[in-house]
Amino acid sequence: MEDFSSLFRAAADHAAGYRRSLPDRPVGVPVDQAAIAAAFAGPLPAAPTPPAQVLADLVAAAEPGLVATAGPRYFGFVVGGALPAATAADILAAGWDQLAFNPVTSPAALAAEAAAGGWLKDLLGIPASASVGFVTGGQAANTAGLAAARLQVLADAGWDVERRGLLGAPPIRVIAGVERHATIDRSLRLLGLGEDAVRPVPAGPNGAVDPAALRDALRAAPTGPTIVCLQAGNVNTGACDELRDACELAHRRGAWVHVDGAFGLWAGASPTTRHLVDGLELADSWACDGHKWLNLPYDTAFAFCSRPDVHAAAMSYAAAYLVGSGGVPTGADLTAESSRRARGFAVWSGLRELGSDGVAALVDRCCALARRFADGLTAAGFEVANEVVLNQVLVGFGDDARTDRVIAAAQADGTCWVGGTTWRGRRLMRIAVSNATTTEADVDRSVAALTRLAG
Template sequence: MTWGELFRRTAEHAIAYRAWVGQAPVGRPADAAALRAAFGGTLNKRGTDPVKVLDELVHAAQGGIVATTGPRFFGFVVGGSLRSATAAEILAVAWDQNAFNGLLAPAAVAAEQAAGTWLKELLGIPDTASVGFVTGGQAANTVGLAAARHQVLAQLGWDVETDGLGGAPRVPVLASAERHATIDRALRLLGFGTAGLTQVAADSNGAIDIDALTRALPDGPAIVCLQAGNVNTGACDNLRAACDLVHERGGWVHVDGAFGLWAAASPQLRELVDGIELADSWACDGHKWLNVPYDSGFAFCSRPQVHAAAVSYTAAYLVGTGEMAAAADYTLESSRRARGFATWAALRELGSDGVAELIERCCRLARRFADKLRDAGLEVANDVVLNQVLVSFGDDERTERVIDAIQRDGTCWMGATTWHGRRLMRISVSSAATTDSDVDKSVAAILRCNSGAR
């Protein structure tokens, strides 16, 4: 066996999958027991030829691959993966670079620096901000809130990195009642806990209520978590008004923009995130609307020194650390795969116009979903401002039956959510591969499943 033989065989499997995924059943229920049996068994004593291992892996995985990379997966806010980004990811795995710093992986760090600059331009983030290439929105929110914790406590005369939170001044934390659950998890991980979180009311479409925020804000510095892209409705908070309010009191604004921050890349949609540049930290995903492979997220901070102080470390054996904050100094990981190559490739493939077109097309297709389902007599429960559509089929029980039927049908895949006390089908349009035809096929399948629901 040679590397060439193994990689050619790998490419054949990958090409076959990508050729198949557009026509494949999207996500029929898997047989978990069969999958465990296929992957299980006794570990052999002697090694196995890598090509045979590869073929065994492909065979074992059959029946358990969900076509999230295809054009009709609408269950979560996830994209597929662009051709250049997929190819770059294959190379990144082959190169196997540890993107800890510029001495260990100079090309990987240079790719992150270039891609980070482009991302800030696209997303309207100040060019002086730092950026860490993290695993996704959870890590990006955690990093952003760690920076917030550092800065607000420093203003109150407390060194949290040295002294911890025991005996520290209390830091008020406020967030929308419709925040993403990763905010709560980040607060737990950072020692704030969730009991002290002040929930601020949201409006009828899920954006934070500015009057309620005004009433809830304390006189001193606080950490306020805003949202660009409500996970159910796509609604964006009034970032300009909220940032002004918080900064008047010396506080820190973190924006969870996992997918909604990409609205800034579109001239048509940019007004939804007006004032984005005023925030102090931002979280965004690449494996959502940029359509790069998992796992890819970005943590931005307006104060690079604060960013690094909150999450970096040094050690005597680590050559090249402590001189200039970069790469892993802005993330929670030490050893990191070089995920910046895929982001760089995706941005090069699309260009700024291509990114805008991708975002705008997904939003147009979401409106197409809403219009066709509404015309068929179904209720669309939200204002469709980005790529999210919530659908009711009359009552919670019937809605659940239709969702179960569509997941079993295989034409497309949508999930369920609870919003304003109701069970709803949630449609998220995020894939670069999705077309008008895919929407129309999916609508036909939904209506067929609705007709069959009893």
């Protein structure tokens, strides 16, 4: 076979050079989208192109349209950068080109998932007996968890949904906070339950479900198949639902409890913030991202389930040609994908790079930097609209129109990238501190830029 050394080295060198540039390059500036599209467009050549030329053409076309989401001053969408060891492992995973379907297609890929999955459960406080599906993101993780929930609550009502489908099945009630993440609703649509299945529960002052309202909703709900969706980390404020009391009450009513913890579940990895997710081990399923706060490469997330048999029954399938299937549920048995890339190598490597103390320090540091953001912007005369409990800060710059102008100016300025949101009927700047390389100097530089632009 051809020696790919020079080609792969050129790609790795370019990637490393890009990473080195992140602290100094503009985070995100307006680009000519038509020009970017034109650079990639054109007719497909009839003749082959040498791989080195393809790589050079790709770099030239893509560079003007890259956003420094992996850099230390990107504060949008709860996005983290990818750790060095995890990035290097992903480069190897691409080169190894493994199919992580089951232990027959790649023994190493499945062993990495098994080891990393055990570490993840220990870090987060999830029972060691739970299953772990390595999925693409919070959406896939929520869908897997809710698929398991759908199977079990209908089985408890005497209905086999995997065999009979939903037509004629007992109706399922889904009790969830009014400020739940939108992926919960999309999962319910994908699973055939629909958004009308949701019985919304009011939220408290900082966005967590109001405990009294949740108790009332559970007590008022008629008996029958019920799923309770709780949240660790409100998408706007970072607030966490009170998991222990909610789980205990839900289980007394025979309900399944699913926790959407896309980023907030990482509070369980630090002694400083663990109290925010007290009782999470009592839930039945959990969703969590790795490419957010754990700073792993895209696309990496985890679907945990306290009942591996239910998890596998909801997600797996069998066929005569699938050699190696039918044993202990693993790999594709726990996800909706058969053609799975070996994302476990990067997860294992990122966790080894940090260690448990490093994960805790990462969580603590991001929370401290979020508070530094809030303090700096408050001192500059702007309003912080939420209680900063994790890594999320909501900021108002006066009326809605002015806030949107400041957000747009920041995105055009390039010093930092921040997004906007609507919370409690107001337009607010949304700052999420999730990157392992962000420093106090990055926060101070960003605060100064926002103050300048607002003025």
